[in-house]
Amino acid sequence: MEAAGAAMPTDPDLRHHGDAEVGDGLVDFAVNVRGVAPPDWLARRLRRSIEDLARYPDPARARHAVARRHGRTPDEVLPTAGAAEAFVLLARALTPRRAVVVHPQFTEPEAALRAAGHPVERVVLDGDFKLDPGRIPPDADLVMIGNPTNPTSVLHSAAEILDVCARPGRTVVVDEAFMDCVPGEPETLAGVSAPGLVVLRSLTKTWALAGLRAGYVLAPPPLITALSEAQPLWAVSTPALVAIEACCEPAALAEAGAWAAALGVERDRLAGELALRGLIAVPGARASFLCVRTPDALDLRERLRERGYAVRRGDTFPGLGPDWLRIAVRDRAANDTLLEALDDLGR
Numbered sequence: 001m002e003a004a005g006a007a008m009p010t011d012p013d014l015r016h017h018g019d020a021e022v023g024d025g026l027v028d029f030a031v032n033v034r035g036v037a038p039p040d041w042l043a044r045r046l047r048r049s050i051e052d053l054a055r056y057p058d059p060a061r062a063r064h065a066v067a068r069r070h071g072r073t074p075d076e077v078l079p080t081a082g083a084a085e086a087f088v089l090l091a092r093a094l095t096p097r098r099a100v101v102v103h104p105q106f107t108e109p110e111a112a113l114r115a116a117g118h119p120v121e122r123v124v125l126d127g128d129f130k131l132d133p134g135r136i137p138p139d140a141d142l143v144m145i146g147n148p149t150n151p152t153s154v155l156h157s158a159a160e161i162l163d164v165c166a167r168p169g170r171t172v173v174v175d176e177a178f179m180d181c182v183p184g185e186p187e188t189l190a191g192v193s194a195p196g197l198v199v200l201r202s203l204t205k206t207w208a209l210a211g212l213r214a215g216y217v218l219a220p221p222p223l224i225t226a227l228s229e230a231q232p233l234w235a236v237s238t239p240a241l242v243a244i245e246a247c248c249e250p251a252a253l254a255e256a257g258a259w260a261a262a263l264g265v266e267r268d269r270l271a272g273e274l275a276l277r278g279l280i281a282v283p284g285a286r287a288s289f290l291c292v293r294t295p296d297a298l299d300l301r302e303r304l305r306e307r308g309y310a311v312r313r314g315d316t317f318p319g320l321g322p323d324w325l326r327i328a329v330r331d332r333a334a335n336d337t338l339l340e341a342l343d344d345l346g347r
């Protein structure tokens with residue numbers, strides 16, 4: 001008999017992620033981390049934090065810095081070992097009767113809920129992949145949404161998510177791991193204190209810190225208490241807490257903002273160039289990757305690998321099929337090499 005909440009055998013592999021697609025010296029267009037290393041100023045702060053490693057980590061300063069950055073109170077903030085830990089803590093602490101994951105999106109929220117034994121329903125968006133609040137079952141008491149969404153790169157409006165949130169007793173988790181790709185973050189809910197609203201943020205992508213494990217949860221204080229009780233003691237290391245504090249400083253926010261503006265220009269150019277080669281991106285992309293459709297996607301992915309380029313398959317995302325790929329946006333020079341590889345393949 002199948003365990004409660006287990007994935008169906010025919011399901012896509014929810015635990016497949018872009019990092020499994022790189023290696024062997026391939027040029028990486030599969031993982032969405034920006035750059036190959038954190039900026040020098042941040043690396044220096046991390047190196048200095050090693051001098052404090054004899055002490056157990058204390059999250060107080062990081063909590064205050066995050067609270068200041070988003071206009072919240074420290075008791076609304078919980079530092080976590082990346083957004084990935086936050087999904088697990090939520091799955092441990094919550095007892096949903098009807099949990100809904102809005103797909104296509106990053107698959108760990110669903111995987112974490114299932115691993116904790118919660119049955120999961122999927123609301124699968126299609127067409128332009130924009131959130132339709134009317135599709136959420138009225139009695140869903142836990143709803144998980146990515147914004148902007150991995151892999152579609154679509155940015156949902158804050159108003160629509162608040163609409164989903166406006167049901168008493170419902171918890172809405174908004175994964176904003178890529179929100180700092182959007183200049184000015186007009187649709188973020190990180191600064192909004194509302195019953196049942198949970199926002200997750202990550203340092204991984206923008207600051208090239210995938211190996212550090214740093215992120216945080218913003219939520220009403222009672223839920224923050226419940227999550228911290230579900231969290232292992234000292235789960236977030238001193239260097240990760242130093243990074244969280246540092247990346248909330250005005251100079252870091254300005255740097256991230258400038259990068260987001262430049263990213264947008266290059267992303268839109270790349271989308272245009274890919275379209276000329278028959279790879280059509282989901283319109284309105286706002287994150288650091290493009291979700292593209294082409295009938296021979298899996299075959300093209302293999303042929304790009306043979307030429308030394310890794311792009312991420314789309315078929316492991318519920319709601320996408322074998323004709324989808326996700327392509328990270330790199331700098332102009334790197335993107336041009338991918339376009340040349342496509343040209344060489346006759347695209």
Ligand SMILES: Cc1ncc(COP(=O)(O)O)c(C=O)c1O
Nearest residue numbers: 082083084106150177202204215
């Ligand atoms: C949408 C999304 N959310 C969260 C995560 C996990 O981020 P972290 O490294 O902070 O655990 C990822 C990683 O790929 C992601 O794509």
